[in-house]
Amino acid sequence: NAGVTQTPKFQVLKTGQSMTLQCAQDMNHNSMYWYRQDPGMGLRLIYYSASEGTTDKGEVPNGYNVSRLNKREFSLRLESAAPSQTSVYFCASRTGGRGTGELFFGEGSRLTVL
Amino acid sequence: GNSVTQMEGPVTLSEEAFLTINCTYTATGYPSLFWYVQYPGEGLQLLLKATKADDKGSNKGFEATYRKETTSFHLEKGSVQVSDSAVYFCASDPRNTPLVFGKGTRLSVIA
Numbered sequence: 681n682a683g684v685t686q687t688p689k690f691q692v693l694k695t696g697q698s699m700t701l702q703c704a705q706d707m708n709h710n711s712m713y714w715y716r717q718d719p720g721m722g723l724r725l726i727y728y729s730a731s732e733g734t735t736d737k738g739e740v741p742n743g744y745n746v747s748r749l750n751k752r753e754f755s756l757r758l759e760s761a762a763p764s765q766t767s768v769y770f771c772a773s774r775t776g777g778r779g780t781g782e783l784f785f786g787e788g789s790r791l792t793v794l
Numbered sequence: 795g796n797s798v799t800q801m802e803g804p805v806t807l808s809e810e811a812f813l814t815i816n817c818t819y820t821a822t823g824y825p826s827l828f829w830y831v832q833y834p835g836e837g838l839q840l841l842l843k844a845t846k847a848d849d850k851g852s853n854k855g856f857e858a859t860y861r862k863e864t865t866s867f868h869l870e871k872g873s874v875q876v877s878d879s880a881v882y883f884c885a886s887d888p889r890n891t892p893l894v895f896g897k898g899t900r901l902s903v904i905a
Contacts, residue, residue, distance in 0.1 A: 684837075713892065722883065722897035723838075738892065770837055782828060783893060785837035 682706050686771050686786035693761045693793045701756040701789050703771030711774050712754035713738075713783065714746060716767040723770070729754055761793045796821045800884045800896035807874055807903050815869040815899050817858075817884035826887040827851075827860055827867040832898070833880045841869075841882070874903045 684705045693699055705712065713728040725738030727746040735746050743765060745757045754773075758765055768790050772783040800817040807813060819827065826845045830838040842851030847862035856871045867884060884896040 720897065723895040725892055728892055772838075781826065781887070782840045782843060783838075785830075785839065787835075787837045 684771055684773055684784055684786035686769075686789050688789060689787065690790050691792070693758075693791065695762060695793060697761050698757070698759050699761065699791075700758075701769055701771070701791075702753070703755065703786060704753045705771075705773040705784070706752065707773065707775075707784065708751070709773035709775055709784070710751070712748065713772045714744075714754070714756045715770045715772065716740065717770060717788075718767050726756065726769075758791075761791075763793045765791065766793045767791060796825075796886060796888045796891050796894045798884050798886050798894050798896040800882075800899055802897075802899070803881075804900040804902060807901070809876055809903055809905050810873045811903075813869070813871040813874045813878075813901070815882055815884075815901070817867045817869065817896060819865050819867065819884075819886040819894075821865075821886050821888040821894075823889055824862065825889070827858070828885040828887065828893075829856070829858055829867070829869050830883040830885060830895075831880045832883065838883060874901070876903045876905055879903045 687702045710731045714726040715723045724740045729735045729748040732751045771786045828843045829841040831841045832838045842853040844851040844860040850859045858869045881898045881900045883898045886894045
């Protein structure tokens, strides 16, 4: 049972390079989310998609773009990576929108920007 | 606004000690409340949840009770094990925003 799958698991970039983090879920969930986790900061929401065809900014959207490709897939793009974007990124999904219950998380993608 | 505050870590305990990790929330209305656990190198997974006041969530010996009067959802376990070493996150699910997480509390249990 795959759940939420993220790729890649590890990536090293140079400042200014671009990359896309991929996320796919096989639970037929409507809502998908991208978080970043930094020491002492907990989890911070970057972007989310409440349903296929919609995306909204979270707490820290600057420097990122997202695409809800279809119901299963939600990608996060860094157009011009900066050292401040060094972090662990988590994708998550759940059945519905706000107030509808638990999130299911992927295993994370560790990104280092030099 | 909506926020979650949990006790700062790290917390270090001996095996079989009693654990409490405090969590308080501010929210519009009465959100569902969650505790998530993150083991080293892994994503977060749901530990327990409560959806209304006075509900008690429980799992793997951990418990937390939804206290509306004190806006709290403290995590407790009577006897911790080395395998409980992890980072624990409290979260609130208000109806007007996505889930809000606390900053996490790292627990280390030593034999």
